[in-house]
Amino acid sequence: MTEKKEEESEWKKWELKKFQEFRFEIDFTSSITIKLIKGTAEIFGAELAIGIEYEIRGQKAAIFTWHGCIFEIKGECDVEYIAEETPMMSYLNTHMAIEQMRCRIEKEGGDEPRVMIVGPSDVGKTTLCKILINYAVKHGRTPMFVDINPNEGTVTIPSTLTATVIDKPIDIEEQLSVLPAKSSMAPLTYFYGYLQSTDKLKLYNKLLIKLSETIQKKMDKDSVVRHSGLIISTPNNLSNNANWDTFTFIIEKFKVNVVIVVGHERLYSDINKCYQDNKKISVVKLTKSGGVVNRDPSTRRILQSYKIKEYFYGTHKCELAPYSVIVPFSDIFIRTIEQGIAPSSALPIGMERKVQETRLVPVEPTEDLINSILALTNVDVKENEETNEEEDDILIGTRLLGFVHVTNVDTEKKKITLLCPCHGRIPKKYMLLADLKWIET
Numbered sequence: 001m002t003e004k005k006e007e008e009s010e011w012k013k014w015e016l017k018k019f020q021e022f023r024f025e026i027d028f029t030s031s032i033t034i035k036l037i038k039g040t041a042e043i044f045g046a047e048l049a050i051g052i053e054y055e056i057r058g059q060k061a062a063i064f065t066w067h068g069c070i071f072e073i074k075g076e077c078d079v080e081y082i083a084e085e086t087p088m089m090s091y092l093n094t095h096m097a098i099e100q101m102r103c104r105i106e107k108e109g110g111d112e113p114r115v116m117i118v119g120p121s122d123v124g125k126t127t128l129c130k131i132l133i134n135y136a137v138k139h140g141r142t143p144m145f146v147d148i149n150p151n152e153g154t155v156t157i158p159s160t161l162t163a164t165v166i167d168k169p170i171d172i173e174e175q176l177s178v179l180p181a182k183s184s185m186a187p188l189t190y191f192y193g194y195l196q197s198t199d200k201l202k203l204y205n206k207l208l209i210k211l212s213e214t215i216q217k218k219m220d221k222d223s224v225v226r227h228s229g230l231i232i233s234t235p236n237n238l239s240n241n242a243n244w245d246t247f248t249f250i251i252e253k254f255k256v257n258v259v260i261v262v263g264h265e266r267l268y269s270d271i272n273k274c275y276q277d278n279k280k281i282s283v284v285k286l287t288k289s290g291g292v293v294n295r296d297p298s299t300r301r302i303l304q305s306y307k308i309k310e311y312f313y314g315t316h317k318c319e320l321a322p323y324s325v326i327v328p329f330s331d332i333f334i335r336t337i338e339q340g341i342a343p344s345s346a347l348p349i350g351m352e353r354k355v356q357e358t359r360l361v362p363v364e365p366t367e368d369l370i371n372s373i374l375a376l377t378n379v380d381v382k383e384n385e386e387t388n389e390e391e392d393d394i395l396i397g398t399r400l401l402g403f404v405h406v407t408n409v410d411t412e413k414k415k416i417t418l419l420c421p422c423h424g425r426i427p428k429k430y431m432l433l434a435d436l437k438w439i440e441t
């Protein structure tokens with residue numbers, strides 16, 4: 001009896017009035033459990049079910065209610081408070097306008113919504129993507145989430161560009177983590193290998209073209225996905241004037257027809273001015289939620305590291321058992337972008353670049369490789385090791401089979417140790433190497 005009382009007292013009850021939200025932060029080392037008791041509530045558009053316990057860790061998020069609710073929390077949050085003011089009504093209205101575009105195509109034809117969300121860092125762009133995706137799924141849609149922000153790796157690991165068809169609400173506990181073991185949502189993944197879109201702009205642009213072409217093919221084949229449209233999450237450096245060309249390039253390649261600017265008046269005004277005569281593109285301004293949490297560079301590094309750890313070891317809800325394999329150097333074929341060349345912008349005016357930023361060169365395994373992440377491509381190794389530009393393009397633009405982590409390189413025995421997320425032989429395919437390193441902690 002006393003034990004039961006103690007267990008019950010661990011739960012703390014919270015009540016929210018309609019339109020209020022409960023904001024909380026919890027790091028990766030501890031967890032809280034949330035249980036909805038009465039009413040309706042959602043986390044970034046994903047509804048909580050009454051009586052179900054959700055174990056949450058490593059999240060900064062908010063429980064929002066349209067009609068009022070009572071819920072309980074077990075465990076200590078690092079931060080917890082109730083907020084009265086949220087931009088949720090404007091987010092819902094934006095969703096309704098997008099939904100009308102979808103209904104219109106079904107009745108009269110026309111263009112599906114291709115929504116791009118832009119804004120500076122930490123304004124809630126990814127969060128808005130999640131809300132719009134969850135609301136679309138609630139309407140029975142299957143939107144494609146296109147993540148071209150290599151900094152976060154929302155769906156797989158950082159330094160990738162992905163497109164994922166989403167057919168169910170985003171998991172409240174795991175968010176958008178797509179583990180290699182879960183194939184139902186298998187994302188289309190391209191390896192960029194750098195954390196900023198501007199690090200290797202030529203390569204980034206090449207991958208954008210590849211990704212947009214593959215998405216187009218998918219949409220041409222699947223009318224349900226096409227009608228649901230695209231929700232595109234972009235890097236925050238797109239809000240700098242210096243990256244205007246990349247911004248317009250994305251609009252053109254992904255045939256964007258709705259640009260949502262979050263939390264940046266000047267950017268909204270610039271985009272609006274630029275597209276005011278273009279009847280096909282609508283520009284919408286939304287305010288930043290007061291709940292969005294700023295993340296400094298060290299917090300971002302921790303988040304990136306957790307995303308990679310999750311890829312190999314899974315989440316608390318779905319643990320994976322990665323395995324190590326020792327492979328002779330002769331069975332490993334690594335390519336990387338040619339390094340050590342000044343970028344085009346650093347060359348004297350009028351001087352042409354001879355070497356492309358997208359040329360690949362072979363990599364001989366050395367101890368420098370330790371802790372690197374290698375992307376396993378789907379391209380078979382050729383007998384003849386000579387490559388040309390066309391073959392490099394194929395290799396760069398290939399869909400990935402997955403990633404491996406280099407844990408050791410023995411130059412004497414000429415053997416490399418790789419951590420793989422699932423069992424099986426390492427296929428005789430090319431691997432891509434870039435800047436991405438991960439130190440297992």
Ligand SMILES: Nc1ncnc2c1ncn2[C@@H]1O[C@H](COP(=O)(O)OP(=O)(O)OP(=O)(O)O)[C@@H](O)[C@H]1O
Binds near residue numbers: 062
């Ligand atoms: N209403 C809210 N209450 C609590 N936390 C929130 C809220 N909205 C967003 N957050 C959290 O704030 C953090 C930053 O939000 P988000 O990732 O959406 O911003 P962003 O603009 O995409 O960031 P960036 O592009 O700089 O990586 C995230 O951890 C997110 O979960």
